[in-house]
Amino acid sequence: MIPVYGAPEGVDALVLVRRLGEHDGPVLHIARDDARLAALSEEIAFFGPEIEVISFPAWDCLPYDRVSPNGALVAERISALSRLQAEPDKKRIVLTTVNAALQKVAPRSALAGAGLSLAKGESVSLTDVAAFLEADGYRRTGMVMDAGEFSLRGGILDVFPAGASTPVRIDMFGDEIESLRQFDPETQRSGEPLLRLDFHPASELPLDSASVARFRTNWRELFGPKAVEDALYVSISEGRRHPGAEHYLPLFTESTETIFDYVAGASVSLDHQAEAAIEARLELIADHYAERRLPPRAGEPIFRPIPSSMLYLDKVGWDSALAKGPSFSFSPFTKPEGAAQGIEIGGRPAPILTGQQIAAFEAFAELKAKWAKAGRTIILAAWSFGSRERLTLMLKEHGISPARAIVSADEARALPAGTIALAVLPLERGFVTDRLAVVAEQDLLGSRIARPPKRKKRADQFIADATEIEAGDLVVHQDHGIGRYEGLETVTVNGAAHDCLKLIYDGGDKLFLPVENIDLLSRFGQEGDGVTLDKLGGASWQARKAKAKNRIQDMAAGLIRLAAERQMREAPLLAADDGAFAEFCARFPYTETEDQAKAIADVLEDFATGRPMDRLICGDVGFGKTEVALRAAFVAAMAGTQVAVVVPTTLLARQHFRSFSTRFAGLPIKVAQLSRLVTAKEATKVKAGLADGSINIVVGTHALMAQGISFSDLGLLIVDEEQHFGVKHKERLKELKADVHVLTLTATPIPRTLQLALTGVRDLSLITTPPVDRLAVRTFIMPFDSLVIKEAIAREKFRGGQIFCVVPRIEDLDPMAARLREIVPEIRTVMAHGRLAPSELERVMTEFGEGKYDILLATNIVESGLDMPAVNTLIVYRADMFGLAGLYQLRGRVGRGKQRGYAYLTWPPHHRLSAASEKRLEVMQTLDTLGAGFTLASHDLDLRGAGNLLGNEQSGHIREVGIELYQQMLEDAVNDLRAQNKQAQKIERDWTPNINLGLPVLIPEAYVADLPVRLGLYRRISALASDAESEALAAELVDRFGPIPPEVENLLSVVALKRACREANVEKLDAGPKGMVVTFRKNDFSNPVGLIRWIGTKGGLVKLRPDQKLALVRDMDVAARMALARDLLSNLVKLANEAEA
Known part of the structure; x- marks a missing residue:
């Protein structure tokens, strides 16, 4: 091993580029960790843009873990090995890490036949391709969203190849591949055509019959006949993947190799400090192997580890691999005088x-x-x-x-x-x-720790499907109230098949709702405990709905009045000095996300209007709302006005005071604090400073709202989490707000429907883009395992961090504390929960924040509030007892700084999870990198958003009518009031036309097999608002599922007819073999004169009956009914529009 001196980070990348030019073959560089590997990759791309770089990362789980490595990482590893296996001698730079190089992998021979290539025009059986993908580790899903997934629908196969950036849609014509097209996983719409597609396996673990047989034999030989009861052995024997099975790779393959075998003859180099990393890793492997061989703790299943020599290189094997070719190690230091060997490059920091x-x-x-x-x-x-x-x-x-x-x-x-x-x-x-x-x-x-943001994945569609209504969910029918959805049933009426949603009401009464009327249905939005179902046909629902409607209209009127009054008042014009503002912004140690930049621009725009700003900044946990507040405060303070920052707790006051003091250091701005943490003497000084204008920015709790506080010239009020203040404090806030700019910050998610309802009533800026790597928290979902938890705590302690351990109930704290003492007796633990006295809770949180303890064992009180960058590991026990939004908020507390965050969501080893809990945890796993807090919370039916935004008195109405209908009623009320103000006509939405043409109306199961996807499509189709939207959706259906069957064409046409019925005020349209009958809503048509005139032109074919219904009399077969209905309604719409004109 030849030392290369004078090579600090950055210079090593230059040397590698130069070394590739000198060496006849590949260059293999071993980085000390993943972070260095990622940075090196970008540095080499800069210094040698023409060079091919292959990265081979390590698994992101521990040795002998019960969980599997991350799927995206596995895809990257397999892609790297496949490329190296195909062209082993090609000149390129291969980057890997100490952990990856020490671990054994499948041999090159196994990868040689593991891939699959498909080309346009080739004959192939999609069933065989699907079977091949399953054996290669791909997961079959209803809709393809992530790498390693595939979906088969008739003659269409969607697949997201491992290691690829986009999924591909394979369209068949008979047995021939008609087209290969990339498609967008968000919209599911097809894009660029391909001529050829190459698949790599999605798992390093082969599950073909020969590999499974080899595993079974090797397992029995290694662990004995009694070990066949092990859950892992049973799963693999049945051809199912099992969490953590990858750690048994040598039992599946005839032999194993390492990365060194894939690049034989390469020039090898090592990072500075790589040798130390190797020793630490070998020690960790030995410790974990020894620990796994111990008898399990009470209640935990047996773990059967394979010998470490089967899965990892030892020191002898490592040295032997390095000795096979030229090898170098980098050092940032200058070459010592008298050193026998080594090369001096001459670089320095x-x-x-x-x-x-x-x-x-x-x-x-x-x-x-x-x-x-x-x-x-x-x-x-x-x-x-x-x-x-x-x-x-x-x-x-x-x-x-x-x-x-x-x-x-x-x-x-x-x-x-x-x-x-x-x-x-x-x-x-x-x-x-x-x-x-x-x-x-x-x-x-100064320090910079953010990377430029990657393209943001939108989670709306995924979450909508993942949390779509399921059998057993409570739903609200606009006319009949709260019922329970029991599933989809196909009902035949007059010989025509209809898909209907089966709803159960009080007393077991059933209602079958045709899918084209699914728009009458909304989610209730709460757990079912204590909710009474309505009586079908009873009067109670209509009375409750009418009462809620009146209250909502009053509230909407209040909101609109407040908005109008605000527009009439004046506030100081505040503008930023471009140069000073740019330098202040440069102190921000991150790159702004798009949403953050937009929110900042919104605030600056509000300042320039001369009217009082009242803007709500709504952002997920740790998404950078405080930075928006800091910049707003800078502009206001530098313009000569005062800024007050009001927060609900003394701990948050202290945190914000530190943030503001640090950012305003060196500027002619005085920042002060007013809360219980400040002495009486200091508080008096602060109050005097506010009155005489010598204090520019004050951060405080409700102490700032006391009557004795006066400001010299208050220009900006920043309120953090207003919903946490009491009624009196809110009234005082209203007084303070009178003619000043107000910026309110909240982490409470606001569902999109509610955002729409409040458009123009309250100025809203949403920050939904996660800061880079902010959500790259690695989430492990697993039964509680003492070794894994012990290692997680030890790793966090080793890197100088702290741990949150969260349990659902206060009575769970002591048993968990005892368990932690048993696993890690040397760790300092402190407990926190809501029943502690405020002073005691503050002491605990303060001392934990100061680093006096390693673990904060708490209930979910840590879910929101403090920003503790040192806390980067979260352990949740009984994760199955938490809601989706709660888990998401908890996970948002870790991984907020430079260090990677880890979240362990656990439950007792022998506890069986309910289907709902399992689904929640699956969604958490999938949301590893989506950053979907807002979408997630609204779909998790978490009502805090609406209650907090609109006032707690509204939550009663939400319970009465359900969250979705409540939001729709609020939007209607706001729109109606606006329409009245403009003398426009009100549009009623709480009815839906009923259409019966005797035609089959459904999405056949053979066309869309996956039930949640089918239900999602029904909801989307019912919400189509125009012919253009309908055509776009039809094109998407052809794209995703193939040619549209007649029943689906009928469904799209019926929804189009319903739109026409609404315009013409038609409540019901019935058609049979002898004609068609139209019933007007409330027997009312807007243009009766025009209607009579039009009937007169129809030569007796159309009649107005005494009961005010319109009858079209003629023989018509099933096929003609749709065309005649379309023609009839088109005439009625035309007549109705003439009346309005």
């Missing part, structure tokens, strides 16, 4: 320039001149495109030029001497070599 920004830029200008004189290329490395733009502006302001944006080192070298090359390159520290000077953004501005 760039100087750190941070401090006061003016001094930092002056120092940089001096260095730039010096480096330019020495002939060095000068590169300023920004973390993201956004920060590159900001740096460009700041260089200009400090008079440092010229500067040019570039994308590679080659472009930088081609610039004129002395030009600063601005690059997007994620370096923690810069470096200097003979020919190059690279200054990292951190060297100039």
Whole structure:
């Protein structure tokens, strides 16, 4: 092993690029961890953009774990191994980590036949392809959303190949592949055509019959005949995958190899500190193997570990692998005098320039001149495109030029001497070599820990399907009230098949609702405990609905009146000085997300109107609402007005005070705090400072709302989580709000329907984009396992972090504390729950925040509130007892800083989960990276959003009519009042036309087999608002499921007829062999004169009966009915529109 000295991070990437040019074959570099691997990959892309780089990451689970590695990681690993196996001698750089290189993998021979290639025009059996995919680890689902999933529907196969960025739709014509097209997993619409498709396996574990037979034999030989009762053995024997089975890979294959075998003859290099990482990993493997061989703790199942030599290299094997070819190790230090061997590269870290920004830029200008004189290329490395733009502006302001944006080192070298090359390159520290000077953004501005955001995945569609109504759910029918949905049934009426939703009401009464009228149905939105079903045909429902409607109308009127009054008042115009504002923004240690930037722009726009702002910033846990508040405070304070920040708890006050003090340090702005944590003497000073204007920003609790507090010139009020304040404090807030700008922050999710209802009534900015890596919390869902939990705690403790351990009930705290003492006796634990005295709870939280304890064992009181960046591991016991939104909020408490977050959602080992709990936990697993807090919470039927936003008095009405109908009624009330204000006609929505043409109306199971997907389509079809939307959905159906069957065509046509009926006020349309009858709603038609005239032109075919119904008399077969109904309604709509005109 030859040491390479003078190679700090960044220089090592340059050396690897150079080494590839010198070596005849691939270069293998072993990074110390995943973070270094990711950074190196980007650095090599910058210094050698033409070079092929293959990354081979490690599993993200522990040795001998009960859980499987992350699917996306496995896909990346298999893709890497497949490419290396296909072209082992190709010149390229292969990046891996110590953990990945130590672990054995399937042999090259196993991968040689594991893939599958399909081409357009080829003959193939889709059933065989599906069977092949299942054996290769792909999961069969109703709708393909993520890598490693496939869905088979008749002659269409959707598949998301492992390692691919988009899924592919395979369309068959008979046995021939008619087309291969990429499609968007969000919209499910097809896109670019392909000529060929190559699949890699989605799992490293082969489950073909030969591999399963080999596993069974090896298992019995290794563990004995009694071990055949093990759940893992039983699952694999039945051809089912089992969590953690990957850790038994050597039992499935004839032999194993390592990454070194896949790149035989490569030049190998090691990261600085890689040797230490190897020793630590080998020690961890040995510890875990020894621990797994111990008898299990009470209540935990037996774990049967295979010998570590089967799954991992030992030190001898490692040294032997390195000795097979040239190998190097990087060191950032200079070569010691008298060292026998080693190469000196001459690189060194760039100087750190941070401090006061003016001094930092002056120092940089001096260095730039010096480096330019020495002939060095000068590169300023920004973390993201956004920060590159900001740096460009700041260089200009400090008079440092010229500067040019570039994308590679080659472009930088081609610039004129002395030009600063601005690059997007994620370096923690810069470096200097003979020919190059690279200054990292951190060297100039301070620490930077965010990466540029990846493309955001929208979760709406996934969640809508995952939490669609299921049998047993409570639903609300607009006319009949609360019932229980029992499933979908096909009912035949007059020889025509109809899909109907079966609803059960009080006394067991049944109602069959045709699917085309599904728009009459909404989710009730609460658990069913204590809810009474309505009586079918009873008067109670209509009375409750009418009462709720009146109250909602009153509330809507109040909201609209408040909005109108606000528009009439004046408030100071506040504008930011561009230069000072840009420098203040540069202190933000992250890149703004799109939503954050939009929210900031909204606030600045409000400041410039001259009217009082009243904006609600609604953002998920840790999504950056505070930064919006900081920037708003900066603009207001620098404009000479005062800012008050009101928070519900003293702990939050202290947290915000620290945030504001840090960000405003060095500026002519005085920040003060007013809460119970401040002494009486200090409080008096603060109050005096507010009155005389010497204090610019004050952060406080309800103490700020006391009557004795007066402000010299209050310009901006920032309220954090207003719903936590009592009635009196809210009244005082209203007084404070009179003529000042108000910014309210909330983490309470607001369902999209409610956002629509409040459009124009309350200004709302949503921050739904997660900060980069914010949601990359690795979530493990598993029965409680002492070894895994022990290791999770030890890992967090080792990296200097803390742990939240959460249980559902206060009575669970002591048993869990005893369990933790048994597993990790050396760890310091403290308990917190809602029954502690406020002073005691504050003491506990403060001491935990100060690092005096390692674990906070608590109930779900940690779900919202404090930001504790040191807490990066969450352990939830009895996760099955928490709701989806609660689990999501809890997980949002960890992984908020630079460290990766881990969440362990556990339950007792022998406890059987209910189907609903299992589904909730599955959704949590799938939402590992979606960032779907808002969508999730509204679909989890969590009512806090509506209650908190509109006032608690409204939650009673929500219980009366259900959350979805409540939101619709609120939207109607707001729209009706607006319409009255504009003398427009009110549109009633609480009725739906009834159409019976004697035609089959349904989505056949043979066309869409998956029930949740079918129900989701029924809801989407019933909500179609125009012919254009209908055509777009029809095109999507053809795309996803193949040619549309007649029954579905009928369904789309009936929904179009319903739209026409609404316009013409037609309540019912019946058709039979002898004619058609139209019933007008309330026997009312808007243009009776025109109707009589039109009837007169029909030569007796159309008659107005004495009961005010319209009859079309003629013989008509089933096929003609739809066309005649369409024609009749089209005439009625035309007549109705003439009356309005």
